[in-house]
Amino acid sequence: xxxxxxxxxxxxxxxxxxxxxxxxxxxxxxxxxxxxxxxxxxxxxxxxxxxxxxxxxxxxxxxxxxxxxxxxxxxxxxxxxxxxxxxxxxxxxxxxxxxxxxxxxxxxxxxxxxxxxxxxxxxxxxxxxxxxxxxxxxxxxxxxxxxxxxxxxxxxxxxxxxxxxxxxxxxxxxxxxxxxxxxxxxxxxxxxxxxxxxxxxxxxxxxxxxxxxxxxxxxxxxxxxxxxxxxxxxxxxxxxxxxxxxxxxxxxxxxxxxxxxxxxxxxxxxxxxxxxxxxxxxxxxxxxxxxxxxxxx
Amino acid sequence: xxxxxxxxxxxxxxxxxxxxxxxxxxxxxxxxxxxxxxxxxxxxxxxxxxxxxxxxxxxxxxxxxxxxxxxxxxxxxxxxxxxxxxxxxxxxxxxxxxxxxxxxxxxxxxxxxxxxxxxxxxxxxxxxxxxxxxxxxxxxxxxxxxxxxxxxxxxxxxxxxxxxxxxxxxxxxxxxxxxxxxxxxxxxxxxxxxxxxxxxxxxxxxxxxxxxxxxxxxxxxxxxxxxxxxxxxxxxxxxxxxxxxxxxxxxxxxxxxxxxxxxxxxxxxxxxxxxxxxxxxxxxxxxxxxxxxxxxxxxxxxxxxxxxxxxxxxxxxxxxxxxxxxxxxxxxxxxxxxxxxxxxxxxxxxxxxxxxxxxxxxxxxxxxxxxxxxxxxxxxxxxxx
Numbered sequence: 001x002x003x004x005x006x007x008x009x010x011x012x013x014x015x016x017x018x019x020x021x022x023x024x025x026x027x028x029x030x031x032x033x034x035x036x037x038x039x040x041x042x043x044x045x046x047x048x049x050x051x052x053x054x055x056x057x058x059x060x061x062x063x064x065x066x067x068x069x070x071x072x073x074x075x076x077x078x079x080x081x082x083x084x085x086x087x088x089x090x091x092x093x094x095x096x097x098x099x100x101x102x103x104x105x106x107x108x109x110x111x112x113x114x115x116x117x118x119x120x121x122x123x124x125x126x127x128x129x130x131x132x133x134x135x136x137x138x139x140x141x142x143x144x145x146x147x148x149x150x151x152x153x154x155x156x157x158x159x160x161x162x163x164x165x166x167x168x169x170x171x172x173x174x175x176x177x178x179x180x181x182x183x184x185x186x187x188x189x190x191x192x193x194x195x196x197x198x199x200x201x202x203x204x205x206x207x208x209x210x211x212x213x214x215x216x217x218x219x220x221x222x223x224x225x226x227x228x229x230x231x232x233x234x235x236x237x238x239x240x241x242x243x244x245x246x247x248x249x250x251x252x253x254x255x256x257x258x259x260x261x262x263x264x265x266x267x268x269x270x271x272x273x274x275x276x277x278x279x280x281x282x283x284x285x286x287x288x289x290x291x292x293x294x295x296x297x
Numbered sequence: 298x299x300x301x302x303x304x305x306x307x308x309x310x311x312x313x314x315x316x317x318x319x320x321x322x323x324x325x326x327x328x329x330x331x332x333x334x335x336x337x338x339x340x341x342x343x344x345x346x347x348x349x350x351x352x353x354x355x356x357x358x359x360x361x362x363x364x365x366x367x368x369x370x371x372x373x374x375x376x377x378x379x380x381x382x383x384x385x386x387x388x389x390x391x392x393x394x395x396x397x398x399x400x401x402x403x404x405x406x407x408x409x410x411x412x413x414x415x416x417x418x419x420x421x422x423x424x425x426x427x428x429x430x431x432x433x434x435x436x437x438x439x440x441x442x443x444x445x446x447x448x449x450x451x452x453x454x455x456x457x458x459x460x461x462x463x464x465x466x467x468x469x470x471x472x473x474x475x476x477x478x479x480x481x482x483x484x485x486x487x488x489x490x491x492x493x494x495x496x497x498x499x500x501x502x503x504x505x506x507x508x509x510x511x512x513x514x515x516x517x518x519x520x521x522x523x524x525x526x527x528x529x530x531x532x533x534x535x536x537x538x539x540x541x542x543x544x545x546x547x548x549x550x551x552x553x554x555x556x557x558x559x560x561x562x563x564x565x566x567x568x569x570x571x572x573x574x575x576x577x578x579x580x581x582x583x584x585x586x587x588x589x590x591x592x593x594x595x596x597x598x599x600x601x602x603x604x605x606x607x608x609x610x611x612x613x614x615x616x617x618x619x620x621x622x623x624x625x626x627x628x629x630x631x632x633x634x635x636x637x638x639x640x641x642x643x644x645x646x647x648x649x650x651x652x653x654x655x656x657x658x659x660x661x662x663x664x665x666x667x668x669x670x671x672x673x674x675x676x677x678x679x680x681x682x
């Protein structure tokens with residue numbers, strides 16, 4: 001754990017027990033400190049943290065719309081610059097806001113080079129509206145708009161590679177993280193804030209409600225994603241991968257079988273063909289990022 | 298000082314005088330000359346502002362919202378499709394009580410695509426909570442920006458405002474304009490001090506979601522603020538008149554209306570043509586007058602009722618159409634005259650840049666005299682029959 005929280009993200013919010021996004025919010029503020037302005041997109045985090053007249057945010061916070069947090073952040077950064085103020089600006093959004101509906105604003109803000117940090121809490125579907133697929137939903141995950149059925153094994157497309165897209169914008173620092181490794185997340189937030197220019201963090205945030213596991217297993221599921229190679233924690237500086245979390249890989253089944261969204265791959269019978277395709281995704285990740293720890297014989 | 302200026306440049310100079318700290322805009326015809334002029338001022342250090350070259354109108358207004366929340370005076374300009382793309386942010390700006398001022402260089406909305414003038418774009422945002430001012434000429438277009446900031450930022454108002462003026466007809470036309478000096482502008486419009494802002498020394502949350510227990514009260518308060526803005530406009534408009542000789546205290550302007558039998562109601566640049574046509578008709582013995590709406594939001598209900606209750610007929614010229622019913626101005630004028638025995642007839646004119654001449658105004662008045670109205674005037678019959 002990250003030690004004592006500075007409590008800028010207050011308890012008493014309405015998140016589900018075991019919500020990874022809430023853990024991410026607390027850790028992000030622990031790293032960022034009080035001189036931070038948060039710009040939230042519409043989504044789970046926004047809704048569970050700010051039911052009028054209450055707020056969980058003890059730093060200045062603004063929510064405008066679903067898809068414009070990067071553009072609102074651009075305006076705030078410009079205003080602070082004009083006023084000579086030094087607060088840091090962090091835009092927060094779920095994967096729907098970030099990968100899909102908000103990508104125009106996100107791309108524009110990164111291309112213009114505003115000094116801000118965009119953090120996506122990636123729970124791999126539209127959870128706030130009831131678990132619909134997004135551009136971040138992994139291959140074969142069953143969601144309410146990509147349901148597994150007689151003629152379907154779930155989501156037909158692989159996850160969009162957004163970190164690479166933002167690195168291609170010339171972002172000086174792009175990193176992935178996981179709530180299963182909070183000290184690492186904290187360090188990456190600190191690094192992103194300390195880096196001038198637009199920085200992007202994508203935080204794997206297992207959703208017990210949307211993925212179908214018990215709330216006490218959030219950390220376990222997050223760790224399994226890393227240990228199977230289906231999620232890779234890495235850092236990119238000036239477009240080059242500079243650090244990668246290496247693992248002794250486990251087969252993808254150990255991650256998949258823990259979640260209701262992949263249940264159709266195991267019941268009523270084992271779907272070896274599809275599981276092999278998901279294993280291939282992990283194998284490609286392993287090769288691309290060199291995550292495998294070679295054990296000495 | 299009197300200068301011969303293009304409408305867009307007159308507006309850009311007014312905006313510069315208002316000292317916006319953050320400008321975010323996206324190019325779209327016929328708005329471009331304004332934002333180009335402002336970019337040039339920033340590039341040459343004639344205007345000390347952060348200029349954000351956003352990737353869409355949607356982001357333009359979103360960036361303005363953010364900068365406004367952070368405590369800056371902000372400016373944007375758009376038209377037509379650009380304004381339509383801002384639709385969601387427009388409602389949001391008003392709901393969050395951000396005093397953004399935006400020039401709307403009025404233009405038709407597609408389809409079919411048209412770059413030419415009508416007022417469908419801003420009229421379509423009538424329910425959004427933005428104040429809406431309409432200029433008749435470039436002088437007024439320039440002046441109304443000072444007024445708009447003064448009213449929008451007033452603590453009793455705190456609402457965003459459109460300054461609308463007709464695309465090409467005003468924006469690309471040269472007219473003599475009496476420009477304020479920077480010192481005059483500063484004496485009228487003080488530096489912006491926000492009521493609340495995003496500030497780590499006093500953290501607050503903006504834009505919370507409201508359950509059914511709270512939502513209606515927010516909407517009620519916004520409605521009250523729009524209606525109540527009339528009082529602030531009157532004060533700010535009077536002050537402008539006292540300082541510079543052009544009084545904008547009234548939400549409407551009456552032209553030869555006192556003894557009129559027939560009143561024309563219109564907004565924007567067409568009113569110049571209407572006034573000329575009225576002068577001609579008066580020479581022919583026809584008692585015609587004009588009621589020009591300078592403010593469409595707040596809608597000048599009382600002024601309309603008091604100005605029109607004595608006439609025999611009202612002919613509304615609508616440069617917009619609420620498809621399936623009538624023009625928006627006519628609907629609201631009828632509402633203002635509810636219970637009075639004054640026939641209000643609607644004429645949809647000038648859509649997508651269709652030219653309107655004095656003879657068209659005379660034809661409308663003749664039709665109104667015969668009780669014939671609620672129609673499109675100026676259609677090419679061979680294309681629709």
